[in-house]
Amino acid sequence: MSIRNAEELTRKLGQVVYVAGAQWGDEGKGKLVDILSQKYDIIARAAGGANAGHTICVNKNGKSEKFIFHQLPSGVLHEGKICIIGNGCVIHIATLLDEIHQLREKGIDVMRQLMISDRAHIIFDYHKEIDEIQEDRKGDKKVGTTKRGIGPAYTDKISRSGIRMADLLDFDGFAAKFRANAERKMKLFGIKIDIEKQINFYKDAVELIQPLIINTIEYLEKAYKEGKTILVEGAQGSHLDIDFGTYPYVTSSSTTSGGACTGLGIAPSKISSVVGIAKAYTTRVGAGPFPTELGDIEGTMLRDKGAEFGATTGRPRRCGWFDAVVVKNAITISGINSINLTKLDVLTGFQNIKIAVGYKLDGENISFVPALLNEFERVEVKYIDMPGWTEDISDAKKFMNLPKNARNYVLKLEEILEVPVNFIGVGVHRNEMIYR
Secondary structure: OOOOHHHHHHHHOOEEEEEOOOOOOOOOOOHHHHHOOOOOOOEEEOOEEOOOEEEEEEEOEHHHHHHEEEEOOOHHHOOOOOEEEEOOOOOOOOHHHHHHHHHHHHHOOOOEEEEEEOOOOEEEHHHHHHHHHHHHHHHOOOOOOOOOOHHHHHHHHHOOOOOHHHHOOOOOHHHHHHHHHHHHHHHOOOOOHHHHHHHHHHHHHHHHHHHHOOOOOOHHHHHHHHHEEEEEEEEOOOHHOOOOOOOOOOOOOOOHHHHHHHOOOOOHHHOOOOEEEEOEEEEOOOOOOOOEEEEEOOHHHHHOOOEOOOOOOOOEEEEOOEEHHHHHHHHHHHHOOOOEEEEEHHOOOOOOOEEEEEEEEEEEEEEEOOOOOHHHOOOEEEEEEOOOOOOOOHHHOOOOOOOHHHHHHHHHHHHHHOOEEEEEOOOEEEEEEEEE
């Protein structure tokens, strides 16, 4: 089915849509969320925190403007849209306020459209310090954390010692909990915390954000019954999921479609469709297995052409060929029924392009990602070769505008993945997207 306009697109995807990363994060979720936000009533984040950097490039008055969101949903650029930070997220309030302030300086006031779950947990500065200490202690076995305090905050949540946004509404209770937690962290990790200074910061902060803190579960249920459309913005990628990722080189939350349910209180039966975002090649930040990684000139070309440097950390991303095994695993886990292939334009100029279609482990063919790291690290990759193209594709508006070899590459991926590629990114801007 050809998607001719935004209305048709919304009808096809349905009332509740989850946008999921199908690789190791950084796939380009923010761009599609930004595009879909134009037609969806509510845009929500279900998991993660300020470790996720969602980049959106917008043309305004002939100039390209870049927005990078770490804490806010990408839909805040669209006036009148309700943006929700769900209960599955962890929130660093100073970062949140910084993003709100930066947008206000650009004439965008998000306070009227932002809602924060009263059940979302708070990241404190001591979580960030602990994150750095724990990562440094691992020596050469570092996970590659962003050191934004995500893991320690989720650790407190799971150990039932976390502090939630709702606690801010009973400030005396909040102060007592914060004081007890801070004193415990100082003893455990030998860090220094100016407890009274921190409490005073949150006392001022709550004056600003108190109106935003609500029961988002109740709000979403009411909106769903009224027929409002809901777009759920995934964070990181399926293979960074705490359960299904390349453990322990993973994030601390659920990044699959299941995370949309637990992180927002939306029942699984209400999710109409899941769009999987996958680059036309593969990237990964930090440590962990990466079977198709290119350490040669081709890897450098991908990194330079694709500007593959982390939006959150600035770290160079590891680059390699498209891994269909990894993406097919994500399709299975999240129930992906539509693919957005991003950054196809980055492959322009490669004479030969490889696609990983299977693995061999100890002489046996396998079609899954092994749970054991030492097995995943030693798989032999089975590739097929596709001819490349040299034509500039950034101005292509329709699938047939693409060079034949580019079309064949997309069609081959579609054949291997057994899921339609409905969206093709051919550049960084909103209008550089092909719908089919």
